[in-house]
Amino acid sequence: MKSGNAAPESLRQRAARAIGNALFGLFVAVVLLLTVFAVTYQPPDPWLDTAASAVRMKQLFNKVVDNATFQTAGSIFLTGEDALAPANSRAGGSISIEDAQDAAEKALEVTRGLNNGGKDRGCVESDIVVNCSDPGVLAAIEKVNLEKFPEIDAFEYRVPVQGGDERSCDVAWKYRPRRERSKRMYRDYRRYTLVLEPSCEYQVTDVGDWHSGRNARLQRFHGINAFNDSISSRGDDDSSSVGRFLYYTRGGDHCKGMKQFMWSFLCALGEAQYLxxxxxVDLDxxxxxxxxxxxxGDEPGKDLRFYIDFDHLRESTSVIELKExxxxxKKHKLGKIRKRVISDNVKVSPMELRDETSTIVERSFRESSEPDNYWYRVCEGETEKVIQRPWHMIWKSKRLMNIVNTICGKLEWDFDAVRVERGEKAANKQLWPNLDKDTSAEAVLSKLSERIDxxxxxxxxxxxxxxxxxxxxKEKYEVSVLDDYKDLWGPGSEWYNETMALTKGKPVEFDGYMRDAxxxxxFLRGKKRIETFGDLTSDCKDGINTC
Known part of the structure; x- marks a missing residue:
């Protein structure tokens, strides 16, 4: 009886052990598979790898900003400003209508005193010269600017000066457009015609055009329209302050598209911050x-400062230009100090360099071939979880943004925008059968008539x-295109002179990338925005049957 019971018990134990061993083996196999996958898997590069990845990245960035390009390759690189939401309300620190009204009330007594008006007596309107230094003049100008230019936030005004005649005053102020995502300030100066009312209040009867107040032009604001991206000497004799450096030699990204270059450049910035x-930085x-x-074709010899705000980059992180x-x-004889040169950049991760004590870490991409000589390869794989690309450090060139704001000013900050894509796509009837017809002047006018006053x-x-x-x-609208403003980058313009200062007097072409930027x-600054694809034509953006 005892031995009979032992046999079934022994069978049950063996079966339990077999099942346990099988489950444990399955668990080990799953763990091994996950480990191998985690080690070998490299996430696709969101800019450069596959079409599906590119679509996912485009969808992500379309939530922030429209795809702004006419090039098939998609040339315009989205910068740090584009990741910020445009302001929908008055910026903190800017002048509000309440501020202007308070200033007007405080200025009223001063105006009465200056114009022989008592507390209970009004002022006599006459042909006397408007006293531009009267606080009431500036209060009136602040109020009219708030009403006329709701798309900008004004932060500081200079004291008005006499304009072109006895009734006009010129004044300069600094501002920021509401649709500007960066924190940069800009400057305008305009001419205002005023009259003194019997109530002793000044009324603005006419506002001049953009930059019409020439007599106020020389009134400078600290940090406004001033560029501080020149290569300046450190002037430091103490070698102990040299610090530690990370240097990427020129790689396969040179002469590649702007998106690939900036994706790689952000990888280098991210690693420098991590270390x-x-x-x-090589500005060539x-x-x-x-x-x-x-x-x-490709055009070497450009200056990176033509396209990005290098001044903002230097304020955001520690960088030094290659020539400097x-x-x-040479000055500190860094060649005698420890330098580590890395040739296999794909294998040597930033994490392995965290405790590196060499003064200079040089990632050399000269010996590698494509794609291993792309800078962005340093940030792939496991490194992608560690290195954060500092998007906020890259802003669009202030020189280009000054052109944008000048055009906006000429359009009184109150315009609608339409994007009309033609070029090679309009000529290709097989992929875009309707585009040429749908983007003709007559067809565009018909579409705009339905949506724009x-x-x-x-x-x-x-x-x-x-x-x-x-x-x-132009039969129905005040129409303008970029070429209507050629004087803004032509010889003698502010942009022309500023870029020549970077090239030691060599004229700079306003190239295709600058135009697109x-x-x-x-287009993004327009109050109403009408796109080519989806608004003007039923054709698909990437060709027939791709919608």
Whole structure:
């Protein structure tokens, strides 16, 4: 009886052990598979890897800003400002209507005293010269600016000065557009015609055009319209203050598209921050032919400061320009200090360099071939979870943004925008059968008539370069295109002189990327925005049957 019971018990134990071993083996196999997957898996690069990845990244960034480009390759790189939401309300620190009203009330007694008006007596309107230094003049100007330019926030006014005649005053002020996502300030100066009412209040009867107040032009604001991105000497004799550096030699990203270059550049910035090192930046930039005018090849010898705000970058993190670094190297004899050169950049991760004590860490990409000589490869794989690309450090060039704001000022900050994409797509009837017809001047006018009121300012952001192509729209709208403002980058312009200061007197071409950058930003500033695909034509953006 005892042995009979033992046999079934032994069978049950063996079965339990077998099941346990099988489950444990399955668990070990799953763990091994997950480990292998985690080690070998490399996430697709969101800019450069697959079409599906590109679509996902485009969907992500379309939540922030419209895809602003006329190039098939998509040339315009989204910068730190684009990740910020535009302001929908008055910015903190700017002048409000309440501030202007308080200033007007306080100025009233001063105005009465200056014009022989007692507390209970009014002022006599006459042809006397308007006293531009009267606080009531500035209060009136502040109020009219708030009413006329709701798209900007004014932060500081200079004391008005006499304008072109006895009834006009010129005044300068600093401001920030509401749709400007960065924290930069800009400057305007206008001419105002005023009259003194019997109530002793000044009324503005006319507001001049953008930058019309020439007598106030020389009134400078600290940090406004001043560029501090020159290569300046450190002037430091103490070698102990040299610090530690990270240097990426030129790699395969040179002369690649702007998106690839900036994706790689942000990787270098991220690693420098992670390692707490100063990044050595080579400002010698090559503009890819696909980011320029159609048919143009790659153009080396450009300056990176043409395209990004290098001043903001220097304020955001520790960087040094390559030429200045070379001078520093000679001055402090850094060549005698420890330098680690890394040739296999894919294998040596930033995490392995965290405790590196060498003064200079040089990632050399000269020995590698594509794609291993792309800078962004450093931030792939496991590193992607550690290195954060500092998007907020990259802003659009202030020189280009000054052009944008000048055009907005000429349009009184109150315009609608339409993007009209033509070029090679309009000529390709197989992929875009209706685009040429749907973007003709007559068709565009018909579409705009349904959505935009007559006599409105309309800015057309377009790659159509035929002069007068949109002339028909002027029958109903105040139409302008980028070429209407050539004087803003032509010889003698502010942009022309400022860029020549970077090139030691060599004239700089306003290239295709710059045009697209300004055009795209102007489109985003429009109150109403009408796109080519989805609004003007039923064709798909990427060709037939791709919607």
């Amino acid at each position: 707490n090192r100063t990044l050595v 930039f090559c503009l890819s032919g696909k980011d320029n005018f159609p048919g143009r 670094f070379s001078k520093l190297n 007559a006599q409105r300012y309309v800015y057309i952001s377009t790659n159509e370069r035929s002069p007068g192509f949109f002339h028909k729209l 300004v055009d795209s930003e102007m």
